[in-house]
Amino acid sequence: MQTPTPVLDLFFPRRCPVCDRPVKPYGALICRECEQVPVPVGDSVCCKCGKPVDPEEEYCADCMTHRHRYYRGAAVFRYRTVSGSLYRFKYDGRREYADFFGLEMARAAERFFAQTGPGHRPDLLIPVPCSKKRLRERGYNQAAILARQVSRKTGIPVAEDLLIRAKDTLVMRTLSASERQNNLKKGFLVYGNGVRLKSIMLIDDIYTTGATIDACAGALLEAGAKEVSFLTFAIGENGL
Ligand SMILES: [Zn+2]
Ligand SMILES: [Zn+2]
Numbered sequence: 001m002q003t004p005t006p007v008l009d010l011f012f013p014r015r016c017p018v019c020d021r022p023v024k025p026y027g028a029l030i031c032r033e034c035e036q037v038p039v040p041v042g043d044s045v046c047c048k049c050g051k052p053v054d055p056e057e058e059y060c061a062d063c064m065t066h067r068h069r070y071y072r073g074a075a076v077f078r079y080r081t082v083s084g085s086l087y088r089f090k091y092d093g094r095r096e097y098a099d100f101f102g103l104e105m106a107r108a109a110e111r112f113f114a115q116t117g118p119g120h121r122p123d124l125l126i127p128v129p130c131s132k133k134r135l136r137e138r139g140y141n142q143a144a145i146l147a148r149q150v151s152r153k154t155g156i157p158v159a160e161d162l163l164i165r166a167k168d169t170l171v172m173r174t175l176s177a178s179e180r181q182n183n184l185k186k187g188f189l190v191y192g193n194g195v196r197l198k199s200i201m202l203i204d205d206i207y208t209t210g211a212t213i214d215a216c217a218g219a220l221l222e223a224g225a226k227e228v229s230f231l232t233f234a235i236g237e238n239g240l
Pocket of ligand 1: 016017018019020021023030031033034
C-alpha cells in the first residue's frame with residue numbers, strides 16, 4: 001500500500017538540493033539523477049583540515065605552512081560541486097536541503113570518528129554563530145540547522161548558545177574596556193563554563209581558509225575546551 005502524500009507536500013513538495021525541482025522519486029532527499037553531481041572529498045585528504053590532496057601528500061599546502069588551532073577537521077563535498085546548492089540554502093531560504101546535508105554530514109562524522117578513535121569522539125557539537133544582523137536578514141543560522149541534524153543522527157548533543165559573536169553580545173557590556181577590546185579582536189566569545197574539559201566539534205557549512213574555525217577554536221580552547229575539531233558540508237580545494 002502506498003503511503004498517502006501529506007497535504008503540505010502537495011503545496012510545498014520537497015526540492016532537490018541539486019536541481020531545485022521537486023525531488024524524484026517522491027520521498028527521497030535528492031533526485032536519483034542528481035546524486036552524482038556533488039563530488040565527495042574522496043579518500044585522499046589532508047590529515048589536518050580534510051581538503052582533497054594528491055594521494056602521495058599527507059598535508060595540503062596551507063596546513064604545511066600554517067599552524068591551525070583546531071585538532072583536525074572533515075568535510076563531505078568539494079565546494080565547487082555544491083556551491084549553487086549552498087547558496088540557495090543560505091540565501092534563498094531552502095532550509096529543507098538540511099535533511100540531505102545533515103544526513104551526509106552525519107555519515108562523514110562517523111567515518112571521521114572511526115579514523116580518529118574513541119578518545120576523540122566529541123562531547124558536544126557547536127555551530128559557528130552568525131551575526132545578529134545576518135540572523136535578522138535570513139531568519140536562521142545555517143550552521144545551527146546543520147548542527148541539529150548531525151546531532152539527531154549521531155546522538156551527540158548540540159549547544160547553540162555557548163559560542164557567540166563578540167560584537168553581538170550584551171555580555172560585552174559587563175566587561176572591562178580591555179576585555180572588550182580583546183574579545184572584539186578575536187571575534188568570538190564563550191559564554192559560561194559549558195565547554196570546560198569538553199571535546200567540541202564545530203559545525204559550519206563551508207571551510208575555506210580556516211580563519212573562522214581557528215578563531216572559534218581559539219576562543220573555545222581559551223575557555224578550557226579539551227579539544228576542538230570541525231565538520232563542514234563543503235570544503236574548498238587548494239587555492240580556493
Ligand atoms: Zn534533482
Ligand atoms: Zn590542510
